[in-house]
Amino acid sequence: MKKITIILILFTFSFSSVFAQSSTSSGGVCIQVITPLRNSKTNECKIFPTPCDVPANLGVEWKQDQTCLQENSTSTATSTKQSKIEQRNEKIRNYTAQMQERLNVIVGNLERTALRVETQINKLASSTATSTDLSAARAKLADAKKKIEELKTGIAGLGQKTEEVIASKTPKTAFSTVREKLVKAFVAKIKVIHKELLDSVKLAKKEIAKINAQNATSTQDVSDWKTYRNEKYGFEFKYPSGFKLAISTDRNIFISNNNVNQIVVDIFPDFKDDISKFSIFDKTKDGLNIYFAESTPPSYTYVIIKGNVWFSLQFNNLESKIMLGVLKSFKFIK
Numbered sequence: 605m606k607k608i609t610i611i612l613i614l615f616t617f618s619f620s621s622v623f624a625q626s627s628t629s630s631g632g633v634c635i636q637v638i639t640p641l642r643n644s645k646t647n648e649c650k651i652f653p654t655p656c657d658v659p660a661n662l663g664v665e666w667k668q669d670q671t672c673l674q675e676n677s678t679s680t681a682t683s684t685k686q687s688k689i690e691q692r693n694e695k696i697r698n699y700t701a702q703m704q705e706r707l708n709v710i711v712g713n714l715e716r717t718a719l720r721v722e723t724q725i726n727k728l729a730s731s732t733a734t735s736t737d738l739s740a741a742r743a744k745l746a747d748a749k750k751k752i753e754e755l756k757t758g759i760a761g762l763g764q765k766t767e768e769v770i771a772s773k774t775p776k777t778a779f780s781t782v783r784e785k786l787v788k789a790f791v792a793k794i795k796v797i798h799k800e801l802l803d804s805v806k807l808a809k810k811e812i813a814k815i816n817a818q819n820a821t822s823t824q825d826v827s828d829w830k831t832y833r834n835e836k837y838g839f840e841f842k843y844p845s846g847f848k849l850a851i852s853t854d855r856n857i858f859i860s861n862n863n864v865n866q867i868v869v870d871i872f873p874d875f876k877d878d879i880s881k882f883s884i885f886d887k888t889k890d891g892l893n894i895y896f897a898e899s900t901p902p903s904y905t906y907v908i909i910k911g912n913v914w915f916s917l918q919f920n921n922l923e924s925k926i927m928l929g930v931l932k933s934f935k936f937i938k
Contacts, residue, residue, distance in 0.1 A: 640652075642668075644667055696766060718745065832852075837854065855872075855873075865921050
């Protein structure tokens with residue numbers, strides 16, 4: 605039976621070759637029989653779609669070899685698989701690039717928030733007559749800013765981390781690792797930094813509230829102080845006995861003891877401004893708000909508003925107890 609099968613195969617091949625050659629030589633259509641050849645010297649394989657496609661000058665070292673078909677099939681499958689892996693890896697790289705871009709935008713927002721927080725802390729620090737550096741709030745802010753810089757460095761290296769993951773894991777596992785362990789770790793750090801920035805402002809406000817509460821309850825003996833009285837605008841306040849009234853008009857008052865330590869009061873009738881940008885410092889004896897307006901240490905400015913008239917009190921190079929004494933003694937007499 606085996607002999608019959610072998611004879612049939614040989615006969616079929618011989619018939620196909622003869623038929624192909626005869627068809628080609630006569631100008632007919634060549635039979636579609638894939639023809640694999642192997643070079644006996646180099647072991648190289650070549651596969652032709654029909655016997656007619658085999659070059660006549662190929663050389664006697666090229667022999668038909670069916671195992672070339674299997675090797676080609678394996679090589680093609682491997683190449684296809686590798687191509688799919690590379691396509692998936694490229695998708696991971698694209699995902700990483702998109703996440704880097706989004707994370708950098710968020711970090712930019714964090715940096716701007718940190719700048720606003722620092723400005724707010726500086727403003728709060730100068731909003732009280734008692735000197736304070738708000739050290740706890742500034743330490744919290746400094747820690748948040750340090751973490752922002754570390755975050756920027758980490759995001760910049762996300763691409764390299766992704767390549768390390770791709771090299772050590774399958775595409776499916778690699779994507780999960782990049783998303784769940786790398787990207788989400790940055791998101792978690794961002795949340796921590798944002799909370800620290802908010803907490804630094806809360807710490808500053810808490811310390812200021814404590815200082816203001818102490819100032820509100822503190823007393824300054826002004827029994828031997830002089831009294832300035834303005835009949836036109838109907839108000840008065842006390843100032844230290846060692847100070848002199850240097851300039852006095854209805855709308856401008858300048859009090860000093862040596863031209864360095866100064867109390868300057870300016871009155872602005874029919875003045876309009878956005879009062880919401882000022883913080884409330886205390887209240888006058890009449891129950892009107894005393895607003896903290898501006899600070900460029902050692903200069904502090906406060907504002908009291910009655911009707912449409914603004915009263916600006918500026919203190920230059922004065923101790924906090926003197927400023928508090930003047931503010932707490934300020935009252936309207938009509």
